[in-house]
Amino acid sequence: MDRVSYDALLWLSFGGPEGPDDVLPFLENVTRGRGVPPERLAEVAEHYQHFGGVSPINRLNREAITAVEKELAAQGIELPVYFGNRNWHPMVEDTLARMAADGVRRALVFPTSAYGGYSACRQYDEDIERARAAVGEGAPELVKLRQFFDHPLFVGTLAEGLRNAHAQLGGARTVFTAHSVPESADRASGPPEEGGRRYSRQIAEAARLVAAEAGVGAYDVVWQSRSGPPQIPWLEPDILDHLDALHAQGETAVVVCPVGFVSEHLEVVWDLDTEAAARAAELGLGFARVPTAGGDPRFAELVVELVREHLMGAPVAKLSDFPAAGCTVNGAPCAPGCCEPVKRRG
Numbered sequence: 001m002d003r004v005s006y007d008a009l010l011w012l013s014f015g016g017p018e019g020p021d022d023v024l025p026f027l028e029n030v031t032r033g034r035g036v037p038p039e040r041l042a043e044v045a046e047h048y049q050h051f052g053g054v055s056p057i058n059r060l061n062r063e064a065i066t067a068v069e070k071e072l073a074a075q076g077i078e079l080p081v082y083f084g085n086r087n088w089h090p091m092v093e094d095t096l097a098r099m100a101a102d103g104v105r106r107a108l109v110f111p112t113s114a115y116g117g118y119s120a121c122r123q124y125d126e127d128i129e130r131a132r133a134a135v136g137e138g139a140p141e142l143v144k145l146r147q148f149f150d151h152p153l154f155v156g157t158l159a160e161g162l163r164n165a166h167a168q169l170g171g172a173r174t175v176f177t178a179h180s181v182p183e184s185a186d187r188a189s190g191p192p193e194e195g196g197r198r199y200s201r202q203i204a205e206a207a208r209l210v211a212a213e214a215g216v217g218a219y220d221v222v223w224q225s226r227s228g229p230p231q232i233p234w235l236e237p238d239i240l241d242h243l244d245a246l247h248a249q250g251e252t253a254v255v256v257c258p259v260g261f262v263s264e265h266l267e268v269v270w271d272l273d274t275e276a277a278a279r280a281a282e283l284g285l286g287f288a289r290v291p292t293a294g295g296d297p298r299f300a301e302l303v304v305e306l307v308r309e310h311l312m313g314a315p316v317a318k319l320s321d322f323p324a325a326g327c328t329v330n331g332a333p334c335a336p337g338c339c340e341p342v343k344r345r346g
């Protein structure tokens with residue numbers, strides 16, 4: 001059987017500021033047309049300023065890319081890796097222009113999110129479409145890799161981290177956390193005939209798989225980092241409220257597993273390691289946080305396995321019964337009506 005050939009791998013991520021002057025323009029890029037109130041933006045800008053206006057996300061992506069380049073070379077796969085972002089430099093439009101100039105005609109795209117939903121899946125499709133339109137004629141064909149929330153290497157890495165955290169902190173309750181999204185966005189996050197809610201169901205499934213592999217019995221799934229006007233419902237409970245509730249129920253310690261995220265970016269180092277850890281300390285709850293999967297050597301293997309599914313028809317490794325989704329060409333949606341952007345009022 002003929003295999004389609006690819007000239008490159010495009011690492012497509014969110015982007016983050018790399019200095020104090022980047023913070024506001026970055027936040028304007030993230031929130032353009034998204035109805036985030038100015039008070040929330042000012043608050044988030046301050047979180048970035050605590051870190052000198054630098055999000056670790058770009059450095060972490062560069063490190064992960066280096067690891068993937070090594071893994072590709074070790075497996076004898078010749079595929080140059082390019083790096084482009086949705087919201088900050090290197091912007092994906094510029095990267096794609098460089099790829100075209102380098103003669104890339106067809107590339108695989110690795111988006112740095114494991115899940116479905118508008119923010120995690122469809123918005124990366126929009127980035128692909130926008131970048132191709134910006135490059136115009138001669139833009140490389142772009143094939144996005146699938147969602148990997150149920151890949152054994154993703155689940156296994158988090159499960160090992162969870163076991164280690166429990167070994168540190170005896171008798172702790174396990175709390176899985178992911179980025180909250182508006183209820184309406186969650187309902188739209190999957191083909192309508194599947195009843196939507198693909199994002200929250202995939203998060204719940206990943207949590208279930210990780211807990212099972214780690215041998216953890218009781219656990220909760222909670223949400224964090226919500227924005228948007230308070231009258232619009234987002235996924236709940238919020239992690240901070242949940243820590244209060246666990247304390248009231250007599251729990252004495254928590255292990256927090258950021259199952260919804262791939263790397264140690266600001267949502268993790270601020271919203272969890274700073275805010276949630278401070279709330280736990282106030283309550284006298286022991287607190288440990290599981291590392292995200294992206295920094296583990298197995299993550300490079302995972303990415304190369306996803307690539308090999310396309311290059312060599314390697315078997316699709318997944319632990320859940322969810323259909324493998326997210327793999328589309330040139331920014332097409334997964335299915336009609338899948339991961340639709342939320343309609344906003346006003």
Ligand SMILES: CC1=C(CCC(=O)O)c2cc3nc(cc4[nH]c(cc5[nH]c(cc1n2)c(C)c5CCC(=O)O)c(CCC(=O)O)c4C)C(CCC(=O)O)=C3C
Nearest residue numbers: 014016030034036044055057113119120179181227265266
């Ligand atoms: C599901 C999801 C993921 C996980 C999937 C994925 O990884 O893609 C994710 C990741 C990330 N979110 C990030 C940063 C931000 N997200 C924001 C705002 C929002 N995120 C949303 C959802 C998600 N976000 C939503 C529904 C909004 C409201 C506005 C809108 O509807 O679009 C805002 C605006 C301010 C605020 O409102 O907080 C910022 C600054 C960073 C970079 C961190 C860094 O710089 O280190 C990363 C990796």
Ligand SMILES: [Fe+2]
Nearest residue numbers: 121122334339
């Ligand atoms: Fe999708």
